[in-house]
Amino acid sequence: MSRLASTFEQLAKSGRKALIPFVTAGDPTPDFTLSLMHEMVKAGVDVIELGVPFSDPMADGPVIQRASERALAHKMSLTKTLALATEFRKADQQTPVVLMGYLNPIEAMGYEGFANAARRADIDGVLTVDLPPEEGEQCAALLKERDIDTIFLLAPNSTDERIQKMSALGSGYLYYVSLKGVTGAGHLNAADVENKLKQIKAITSLPVGIGFGVKDAETAKTISSLGDGVVVGSALISKIESNLDNPERAKSEIIGLLSAMRQAMDK
Amino acid sequence: MTEKYTMPDARGHFGPYGGMFVAETLIPPIQELNAAYQRYLQDPDFISELDADLQHYVGRPSPLYYAERWSRELGGAQIYLKREDLNHTGSHKINNTVGQALLAKRMGKTRIIAETGAGQHGVATATVAARLGLECVVYMGAVDVARQSLNVYRMKLLGATVVAVESGSKTLKDALNEALRDWVTNVDNTFYIIGTVAGPHPYPAMVRDFQAIIGRETKQQCQDMIGKLPDALVACVGGGSNAIGLFYPFIEDESVKLIGVEAAGDGVASGRHSAPLCAGRPGVLHGNRTYLMADDDGEIIETHSISAGLDYPGVGPEHAWLKDTGRAEYVNITDNEALEGFYALTRMEGIIPALESAHAMAYTMKLAPTMRKDETIVINLSGRGDKDMQTMAKREGIEL
Numbered sequence: 001m002s003r004l005a006s007t008f009e010q011l012a013k014s015g016r017k018a019l020i021p022f023v024t025a026g027d028p029t030p031d032f033t034l035s036l037m038h039e040m041v042k043a044g045v046d047v048i049e050l051g052v053p054f055s056d057p058m059a060d061g062p063v064i065q066r067a068s069e070r071a072l073a074h075k076m077s078l079t080k081t082l083a084l085a086t087e088f089r090k091a092d093q094q095t096p097v098v099l100m101g102y103l104n105p106i107e108a109m110g111y112e113g114f115a116n117a118a119r120r121a122d123i124d125g126v127l128t129v130d131l132p133p134e135e136g137e138q139c140a141a142l143l144k145e146r147d148i149d150t151i152f153l154l155a156p157n158s159t160d161e162r163i164q165k166m167s168a169l170g171s172g173y174l175y176y177v178s179l180k181g182v183t184g185a186g187h188l189n190a191a192d193v194e195n196k197l198k199q200i201k202a203i204t205s206l207p208v209g210i211g212f213g214v215k216d217a218e219t220a221k222t223i224s225s226l227g228d229g230v231v232v233g234s235a236l237i238s239k240i241e242s243n244l245d246n247p248e249r250a251k252s253e254i255i256g257l258l259s260a261m262r263q264a265m266d267k
Numbered sequence: 268m269t270e271k272y273t274m275p276d277a278r279g280h281f282g283p284y285g286g287m288f289v290a291e292t293l294i295p296p297i298q299e300l301n302a303a304y305q306r307y308l309q310d311p312d313f314i315s316e317l318d319a320d321l322q323h324y325v326g327r328p329s330p331l332y333y334a335e336r337w338s339r340e341l342g343g344a345q346i347y348l349k350r351e352d353l354n355h356t357g358s359h360k361i362n363n364t365v366g367q368a369l370l371a372k373r374m375g376k377t378r379i380i381a382e383t384g385a386g387q388h389g390v391a392t393a394t395v396a397a398r399l400g401l402e403c404v405v406y407m408g409a410v411d412v413a414r415q416s417l418n419v420y421r422m423k424l425l426g427a428t429v430v431a432v433e434s435g436s437k438t439l440k441d442a443l444n445e446a447l448r449d450w451v452t453n454v455d456n457t458f459y460i461i462g463t464v465a466g467p468h469p470y471p472a473m474v475r476d477f478q479a480i481i482g483r484e485t486k487q488q489c490q491d492m493i494g495k496l497p498d499a500l501v502a503c504v505g506g507g508s509n510a511i512g513l514f515y516p517f518i519e520d521e522s523v524k525l526i527g528v529e530a531a532g533d534g535v536a537s538g539r540h541s542a543p544l545c546a547g548r549p550g551v552l553h554g555n556r557t558y559l560m561a562d563d564d565g566e567i568i569e570t571h572s573i574s575a576g577l578d579y580p581g582v583g584p585e586h587a588w589l590k591d592t593g594r595a596e597y598v599n600i601t602d603n604e605a606l607e608g609f610y611a612l613t614r615m616e617g618i619i620p621a622l623e624s625a626h627a628m629a630y631t632m633k634l635a636p637t638m639r640k641d642e643t644i645v646i647n648l649s650g651r652g653d654k655d656m657q658t659m660a661k662r663e664g665i666e667l
């Protein structure tokens with residue numbers, strides 16, 4: 001069984017929800033990201049989404065855009081992100097790592113070359129924002145052959161037909177984008193999410209992680225209770241941004257927020 | 268290419284290029300748009316409304332003008348200019364915005380967004396939005412806001428909100444990113460009018476179909492004026508809409524050479540250019556697979572061109588296909604050469620071209636002398652140079 005599948009299975013058995021942080025690899029430095037990943041695991045996160053920096057992050061709001069720019073300023077790349085994941089894996093064989101990013105860096109590496117490199121780095125899942133199932137079959141098949149899950153996005157306006165498609169082609173979990181908008185937006189509505197999750201859950205047996213717009217422990221608790229896990233990104237990254245002169249403080253603020261979320265979710 | 272040309276396929280692919288590479292939230296509105304576009308393209312009421320607008324509002328057909336003095340001066344092929352500069356708002360961009368705005372109206376959308384580089388597409392969009400009473404927001408890179416300030420003022424006069432985009436390289440690609448972010452946030456009431464043959468399917472095909480009026484008229488006008496097909500068509504290529512508009516009706520006419528002119532900036536060898544077809548590589552950006560300016564890691568490279576409208580790291584996927592199949596040829600022209608083209612047309616024919624179009628003029632200055640006097644070149648004069656007066660004056664050290 002894949003790391004992602006067994007992680008979600010164990011959580012389900014104990015009646016808990018997955019806490020999934022998103023951080024951009026190399027923001028502000030690769031060393032920072034590596035030690036942050038280990039500390040986040042200690043704070044109780046279940047899966048790590050590692051953002052691959054891209055020059056044109058079309059689905060991201062300003063906070064994650066700037067994280068990409070900071071990482072790219074010192075030439076962070078897909079290759080270096082995979083190297084970072086390899087380092088992480090040396091000390092942690094348990095925690096699933098999902099790469100999240102855009103297609104062009106993968107195109108530049110070549111699908112097969114990427115799938116092989118991801119296998120070598122012991123990556124568990126790949127989420128490519130601008131690769132919908134219509135265009136993504138080839139890449140998903142290459143990853144599947146190497147036991148790597150392909151995670152698809154679902155949106156508030158996804159139809160039954162599309163949810164089915166994603167459920168059939170995807171594995172590991174599905175990522176429900178909780179609002180129409182970019183990452184870090186501020187108009188999350190729990191009642192809307194609840195309704196949509198009913199529709200999604202009636203169609204798929206895959207776990208569903210919910211993200212976009214989750215900023216505090218209370219929201220993390222509410223939102224995660226509607227699915228199988230919650231993804232938190234911009235709220236963490238804004239702490240890196242506001243402490244660029246003091247990375248240790250950034251780290252402790254991030255760990256503080258994640259611990260509060262963990263506590264609220266487990267209560 | 269003897270077979271019938273039927274690109275793209277049902278999913279928007281031109282061979283390996285094109286497609287629909289977008290985040291999930293945009294799939295439903297794109298499918299809705301595609302359905303509306305397929306439907307209205309066959310709808311006689313829609314077509315006649317579009318035709319009437321093109322005639323009475325845009326001022327079509329645009330003339331095909333014989334540049335007799337310039338032809339004589341260059342001493343080779345006879346040169347004709349397709350006068351898209353004479354359209355309302357001063358460029359070919361309005362052919363497309365009139366069409367998409369009619370679609371938006373049919374689809375019940377109340378808000379229009381657009382990206383713009385030189386500001387010509389922004390002005391053409393603000394114009395049709397004003398006419399239909401629709402809210403209009405135009406995204407423009409902060410660098411372009413500064414170098415095309417006249418067009419910024421025009422858009423504001425027309426009632427549009429112009430948002431200066433400060434992310435990335437602050438040019439056209441970043442304006443497109445920001446427009447996509449707006450669309451994802453406001454999908455329910457918003458229609459995104461993309462200004463060139465890029466973006467996810469159906470935009471490359473749809474914008475081409477709205478611009479193909481350029482080529483259809485040209486074909487008829489050549490028949491009327493010279494009694495035969497032209498030998499070569501020349502057009503500048505930013506995203507590629509004025510070029511494909513001219514080329515498309517001629518694709519099956521194998522005797523007609525199709526030549527797209529990219530912006531070489533400081534020269535392709537310098538790395539400071541905007542010529543993905545000449546010096547880029549295939550990749551995925553802004554919803555489609557095409558030739559891009561990207562580095563080995565797949566990050567998009569900053570582009571350079573004297574003309575804001577050509578300053579884009581990608582190109583429409585159909586051009587990528589026409590390049591690979593060899594049906595069209597793509598060449599490049601530096602900033603300095605484009606300036607020569609600009610001055611030549613201005614002084615020889617009394618027509619001040621847009622700096623974008625000046626790239627096509629400059630290439631024609633190289634091409635025409637290599638051709639026979641009984642051969643014909645049609646250049647797409649995609650826009651007029653009024654918007655570039657400040658840039659030009661500044662280069663000459665003149666304060667306006």
Ligand SMILES: Cc1ncc(COP(=O)(O)O)c(C=O)c1O
Binds near residue numbers: 359464510
């Ligand atoms: C006059 C003119 N020509 C050409 C272009 C380039 O666009 P395209 O390649 O889509 O025709 C522009 C874009 O702003 C323009 O304003």
